[in-house]
Amino acid sequence: MKNIKVIFKKELKDMLRDRRTLIFMILFPLLFVPLIVAGLPKLISSISEKNFNETLTLAVVGESYAPELINQYRETENLIVVTNVPVDSINQRISDETIDGAIVIYEEFKNNLQNMIPVQVDLYFRSSDDLDAKKRRFEKVLLDFSDTIKTNRYEVLNLDQQIFTPIEIRYNNIASQKERIGKSAGGWLPYLFILYCFMGAMYPALDLGAGEKERKTLETILVSPASRLEILLGKFGVITTFGLLSAIMGLIGLSIGINFMDVLPEEIHTVLKDMLDFKTIGIILTLVVPVAIFFAAILLSISLYGRTYKEAQSLIAPLNIVVIFPAVIGTIPGIKFNAMTAAIPIVNISLATKEVIAGTIEIPLLFEVYLSLLILAGLAIFLAVKMFNNENVIFRG
Secondary structure, eight states: OHHHHHHHHHHHHHHHHOHHHHIIIIIHHHHHHHIIIIIHHHHHHHHHHHHHHSOEEEEEEOGGGOHHHHHHHHHSTTEEEEOOOOGGGHHHHHHHTSOSEEEEEOTTHHHHHHTTOOOOEEEEEOOOSSTTHHHHHHHHHHHHHHHHHHHHHHHHTTOOGGGGOSOOOOOOOOSOHHHHHHHHHTTHHHHHHHHHHHHHHHHHHHIIIIIHHHHTOHHHHHTSSSOHHHHHHHHHHHHHHHHHHHHHHHHHHHHHHHHTOOSSOHHHHHHHHHHTOHHHHHHHHHHHHHHHHHHHHHHHHHHHHOSSHHHHHHHHTTHHHHHHHHHHHTTSTTOOOSTTGGGSTTHHHHHHHHHHHHTOOOHHHHHHHHHHHHHHHHHHHHHHHHHHTOHHHHTOO
16 A cells, blocks of 8 residues: 555656646636636627627518508617618628618508408528527517507407417426426536546546656656556556546536626526535535546556557547547437436436436436446456556557
8 A cells, every 4th residue: 555655646746747737637627617607608698699789781672561560670779771672682682791681562461451361571581500680680570560460450350369369378397497407407517527537537647658658667667666556556546536636627617607607597596506515516526436437547558558658649539439429418308317327337427417416316326327337447447457467568569
């Protein structure tokens, strides 16, 4: 145990001297996660507000047939109405961005409305990646105008609007706000923790395995009084520590981000803060620990196998997809947390974390997750020991 401690301290000291490792494993998640959590909603809100406050130009053909409707368009804020635009030039002008959209009103508009006959109005727009904000702004005036006419018709005909609603559905969602938010957003949190845990363990693993071989310092450690198992466990402990540290920094960053998230309603903001209490964070960390052990063992094994730092890096790169893919599966709606999914590594963390945050976790399934992850971690450690005791691997190349 004493030799393991010495190796651990030695390797930890070397890692702490590496500024790149410290920046990537500690400062990066601490700054990046708050930026995502607090910055992304602000960015979306800002873009949405910009889209709806942007001044648009609408071409109108047939203004004289519907003066009241056109007046509503003229009175709409941040909307410029232009006339004298030929119908056959509308498509080209929208493509050239000289106008943002157009409506074409036909001669029978007023007569059909008076006779309660449906009228047709053509709305031209260009679909875009802004959730069709322009289209929605143009059609809103039409819909409001239509609703006003419908209300007037009900009054003229002395009809009750409720008569035309045969079934009225009252939606009663019994799930608490915490449960609803946890189920919808909770699946993405473990995705971040798993990613940071993997990235946090990757660089130390590369340096303590292939890096040592490339620098020719591994032989020096091997001739020390420490046994190979003790050397391995010392290196393994450092890699696991950095993986956990990166995940913890991500959690702290998440808490900071939520505190600065001011674009959400106060009640939702309060629920988000309550969701990440000490108990919830503690349970999440207990799920991250065996994953950090698994990552550390696998990454160290691959790193030891690599002849050089660059070769080990190229061997580890595909693992990013292997790790990320099952984490993303847990975020897909409809994937349930049950006895089968609780046994699938990485997927079970994503689903279990979602249930923990929502407050609906089932203890037997949680223990199944622990058992699955511990077995996986144990197998990974066994592989690392076998690799480190294999002379052909240690002195490969």
